[in-house]
Amino acid sequence: MTGTGTTRRRRFAERVVLITGSSRGYGRALARAFAAEGAHLVLNSHRSATDGRDLASEINRAGDGRAVYVCTDVGEEENLRGLAGLVADQFGRIDVIVHNAPSGFERPVDATTWYEFEVAMRVNTYALIGLARWFRPLFGERGKFLYVSSIGAERALAGYGTIGAAKAASEALIRSLALEWAPRVQANTIRPNIISSVSLRSFSWSDLLWKITDEESPLGIQDVSRLVDVALWMCSPDADYVTGQVISADGGFSTTMCRDGLTIQQRPPVNGARTVVRS
């Protein structure tokens, strides 16, 4: 499942890795991959405790490292303080933080309440600041801080405006963190391509986005393990000289406009995302 190399790597043996939003989807796949390379995992989610406990048990059984799951809302600073305290008590330090927890509402910008925008900002962005603040004393040398963003930070998707704005803000914060924390910790952003997940299905246009992405990405949609490989590289010593960057693990999707004229002709008319998705 993890790693495409012929030999099994152990880049994270005895490293302590925190992944927010790791009970399902991309975060879950990341956790398994880190565990397979020997890491200790601190897992987190807010509304899917069963999946989080299940994953922690699985990693504890199969992995070389330990796994602990914490059910808490990273959109509250006090909880991040608690999380840092738990990591300090149980592991004594942190080596890698992956901030992957998403939240927000699918809404046109002009129909979004301040409350809804704040939810997106708290979980995506405030949490990033809180993680930086409370975990900074726990980082050793060659630490890695990775933020999981999306193409929505740069391009408009229907109803994704406020979430995209939160992601863009987080990407900017990551650049500043990279500057502030050099040379001890490298901070970067990854924009993975879409994967089949509960989060994706939360959007009304998920089917349409899947189709477009698959058609327009030079390398098509790939198994989540390929997207995980990029993130693990970014968190590994191989990427020690990479910091403040945004890297798209998207098979080239963000670089193309029209991959194949024939594909375009075959596509059903797009009158609006919802119309097509509902059909």
Add this chain to the structure above:
Amino acid sequence: MAQNGAGPDVRAGRAAVELSLRVLFGDEFVAGAEASFVDSFVTSNAAWRSTLLSLWALSKGTSSLPQAPAPDPAIAATQASVTPASPAPAALVAAPPVAAPPVAAPPVAEPPVAAPVTEVPATAAENGSSAGFEVFDPSTAAGDGMPERREPWTYEEVRATLVALLEESTGYPAEVLEDDADLEADLAIDSVKQVEALAGLRERYGLAIEDSFTIRDYRTIRQAVKYMTDRLNNERSSRAVAP
């Protein structure tokens, strides 16, 4: 059957539709509605079905109108803020909010002016008692906290749980949630709500997500309940099999 832009039958149908919508929602609503929205009622029984169900839910204060285009953006925003868990246009990315947004958001606590280097993270003892912060350590946990169970799980009890979840998220009365109705086509429950309900069901019974799961495989209550009941009996009733 009515065709777009056709003869007098369609116009008569459309007039009747407009009159009905006026009675239900008022003149202003019909004036602001898009033509394609009104037309959908001429040609589709499903439009009536889902709208009446939504109206019923709205009258119970549990939902807002899903497909109806708001005549005024300000109204749409207001509706959304009152009922954040409302259908299609109000899909939540990760999970539904647990409560309506506060009228005035509480101010975020001011961070200390001094650099946080000297601050210490909370101890485990401190955070262990905090609500909304639950630690699960598999190496010390006795189990996953789910009650012991010897007798097999039944279709009916799992069904009751799912129906309760769907009642809560859609506002529909239990009677319309028939076992073999297509959740999306017949009941206008979109995939967002389906995913929420099934995730809620898994959470309730302590069943973890399966890598191969796709919502499309479970289009009816019967299919979803059967899937959950089978998993419960395979994964959570092993004690019943043991001698």
